[in-house]
Amino acid sequence: MQITNLGKAGPRTSAFGLGAMGMSGSYGPSDRDESIATIHAALDAGITLIDTGDFYGMGHNELLIAEALHGRDRDTVQLSVKFGALRAPDGSWLGFDGRPAAVKTALAYTLQRLGVDHIDIYRPGRLDPDVPIEDTVGAIGEMVQAGYVRHVGLSEVGVETLRRAAATHPICDLQIEYSLVSRGVEDTILPVLRELGISMTAYGVLSRGLIGGHWKPGTVAAADDFRSHSPRFQAEHVDRNLALVDALAKVAQGRGITTAQAAIAWVAAQGADIVPLIGARTRTRLSEALGAADVAFSADDLAAIEAAVPRDAASGDRYPKPLMAMLDSER
Secondary structure (H helix, E strand, O other), X not given: OOEEEOOOOOOEEEOOEEEOHHHHOXXXXXXXXXXXXXXXXXXXXXXXXXXXXXOOOOOHHHHHHHHHHOOOOHHHOEEEEEEXXXXXXXXXXXXEOOOHHHHHHHHHHHHHHHOOOOEEEEEEOXXXXXXXXXXXXXXXXXXXXXXXXXXXXXXXXXXXXXXXXXXXXXXEEEEEEOEOOEOHHHOOHHHHHHHHOOEEEEEOOOOOOOOOOOOXXXXXXXXXXXXXXXXXXXXXXXXXXXXXXXXXXXXHHHHOOOHHHHHHHHHHOOOOOEEEEEOOOOHHHHHHHHHHHHOOOOHXXXXXXXXXXXXXXXXXXOOOHHHHOOOHHHO
């Protein structure tokens, strides 16, 4: 596993990260033992960056990671944690809280659940429209000064917010969705990240499994699976999207790699300042995804992939309308 710097202000970390959200029910039930085994396999493969959120399973994900890290060397792992999402007991989304007092309270609970004395990268999960980003980032900065946080990150924010946040405190990375079928970041956000020396941690590199080569026509997601509400998986969109996956699969087969490996390697090929987050829930999927680390594309390969999956060819938004409205990055 190659090592990279997470922005000019951030830590040295693995070139791929592990996104743990799916281990806490976002895509239907997960097996706890297999989830822990997958985290162990990722660490053994050289992944050092583990991404979570305190609202993933309402604390379940952090407790799971704490169990998986028991007995491991804390200093060899970078824990990236999102906070601020408000959820009801039924799992529904109620908004976001970026007030300084809420920042510090959320951090206190996260430290307790993870069983650690600091968080490597702490970030608001979304922008709170009622709280200036300077206040939210400033509060995290105070926690950096106090030793409870090492670095400040952001998630799904736009250019104006990026600039204001970076003027308040050094930002190491922006976490945002980026894949062959989600490329809006390329227009203005990615250039500004590079101008400011901020890396990208890319989630959704397989578009929640849509372009991984394993989602089959006619598959029906369970009611508690995010994909049952995701526009791209709905009947009016999914067949068109799977036609793109079929085209990508043909290119991948020509290279002797899987569809998922082609999609992940494409993201990694867009720059050394982009760290793909692998959202594997099982060791089998993790092993397949890690095979992308050994893929080097030629210019012809990249052209063939983009011909198979043209920019803006995906059908349907990446989130349902109410959640899209919460994305500062989409404004």
